[in-house]
Amino acid sequence: MAGALESLESCLERHIPPGELAEVKRILYGGEARKLDLPTAALSAAQERDFELQGYGFEAAPEQLRRPRIVRVGLIQNKLPLPTDTAVAVQVAALHRRIEEMVGVASMCGVNIVCFQEAWTMPFAFCTREKLPWTEFAESAEDGPTTKFCQELAKKYNMVVVSPILERDELHGGILWNTAVVISNSGALLGKSRKNHIPRVGDFNESTYYMEGNTGHPVFQTQFGTIAVNICYGRHHPLNWLMYSINGAEIIFNPSATIGTLSEALWPIEARNAAIANHCFTCPINRVGTEYYKNAFTSGDGGKAHHELGHFYGSSYVAAPDGSRTPGLSRTQDGLLVVEMDLNLCRQVGDKWNFKMTGRYEMYAEKLAEAIQPYFIPNIIKEFWMRSSP
Numbered sequence: 112m113a114g115a116l117e118s119l120e121s122c123l124e125r126h127i128p129p130g131e132l133a134e135v136k137r138i139l140y141g142g143e144a145r146k147l148d149l150p151t152a153a154l155s156a157a158q159e160r161d162f163e164l165q166g167y168g169f170e171a172a173p174e175q176l177r178r179p180r181i182v183r184v185g186l187i188q189n190k191l192p193l194p195t196d197t198a199v200a201v202q203v204a205a206l207h208r209r210i211e212e213m214v215g216v217a218s219m220c221g222v223n224i225v226c227f228q229e230a231w232t233m234p235f236a237f238c239t240r241e242k243l244p245w246t247e248f249a250e251s252a253e254d255g256p257t258t259k260f261c262q263e264l265a266k267k268y269n270m271v272v273v274s275p276i277l278e279r280d281e282l283h284g285g286i287l288w289n290t291a292v293v294i295s296n297s298g299a300l301l302g303k304s305r306k307n308h309i310p311r312v313g314d315f316n317e318s319t320y321y322m323e324g325n326t327g328h329p330v331f332q333t334q335f336g337t338i339a340v341n342i343c344y345g346r347h348h349p350l351n352w353l354m355y356s357i358n359g360a361e362i363i364f365n366p367s368a369t370i371g372t373l374s375e376a377l378w379p380i381e382a383r384n385a386a387i388a389n390h391c392f393t394c395p396i397n398r399v400g401t402e403y404y405k406n407a408f409t410s411g412d413g414g415k416a417h418h419e420l421g422h423f424y425g426s427s428y429v430a431a432p433d434g435s436r437t438p439g440l441s442r443t444q445d446g447l448l449v450v451e452m453d454l455n456l457c458r459q460v461g462d463k464w465n466f467k468m469t470g471r472y473e474m475y476a477e478k479l480a481e482a483i484q485p486y487f488i489p490n491i492i493k494e495f496w497m498r499s500s501p
């Protein structure tokens with residue numbers, strides 16, 4: 112069964128001899144992440160509320176002129192609490208309740224910035240290609256009930272909240288977007304960031320519902336650091352990560368909804384590589400569980416109609432600019448990952464590897480501008496005898 116393995120890490124811990132485990136972790140994960148000492152009350156609250164709670168920390172070297180810039184982020188992954196054919200308002204209310212109890216625990220753990228999974232207020236129903244009732248989950252990013260709910264959480268817990276929702280933009284023809292709303296720890300709405308790249312793969316039929324985002328690559332200056340949101344499929348696009356980083360993001364969240372058969376082998380690589388390439392922290396978050404739809408849908412591949420998109424494998428983690436990473440959360444359970452980081456590490460690693468300095472962006476800017484023109488001919492060097500061949 113796709114969801115049966117609890118996590119890669121628990122499997123390694125069980126089967127690798129203790130003498131070799133530290134070396135395996137060094138090679139696979141860049142070392143053994145420091146475990147955070149989380150409050151006992153938070154650990155018991157998480158157990159009572161039936162979700163996994165893990166905490167890790169990344170250090171930076173002490174500097175003479177800058178104080179450490181310590182921030183705690185919280186990544187939340189969760190299943191749907193109710194069947195997908197429950198009334199829309201009842202599903203949304205149940206998801207609000209679930210997130211509220213998880214954010215309460217995040218607050219006990221001193222989290223400063225929390226991020227939820229992609230389209231967290233609804234089933235990931237775009238696979239069905241049906242419009243109703245799924246479009247009814249869309250809300251205003253500015254003053255919809257979910258934004259108001261998150262503003263209350265932000266104020267109550269002095270926490271920045273990143274809330275990825277299905278947005279209905281009433282001001283511009285009532286159109287839909289896949290949007291992350293960013294709320295300051297004061298409760299004020301800081302802004303929104305729309306999903307730039309829309310999947311055209313498998314049953315991820317999102318292009319039936321919304322277009323590629325038009326907000327570019329905004330970065331939000333918060334009290335705790337500069338943050339950006341690269342939504343799900345944007346993870347596969349290195350230039351997307353790059354632009355958030357060029358705009359100054361120190362932490363890039365990647366709220367996602369993706370399934371085992373499609374992307375699980377890519378998951379540990381892409382966001383971690385982005386953290387390395389861009390000298391920043393990246394935080395990929397995936398939902399968990401299998402969501403069932405009453406009406407069967409087809410995949411356009413000659414296969415039988417089915418009721419499920421696939422198993423969302425969770426495994427949310429944080430990657431640091433030096434390439435190290437935390438273990439992932441469970442592949443099957445709701446969870447909160449609390450990660451403490453010193454943002455000074457971004458510049459320290461930048462000064463060591465110099466990717467921003469050696470990136471030759473001017474060369475690529477020029478060449479990419481040429482490559483997108485219809486007259487562009489790829490620069491392939493051929494031996495003489497090949498030149499006349501078609």
Ligand SMILES: NC(=O)NCCC(=O)O
Binds near residue numbers: 229310343345368369
């Ligand atoms: N939600 C979403 O964009 N999923 C696409 C699949 C993937 O990127 O792994």
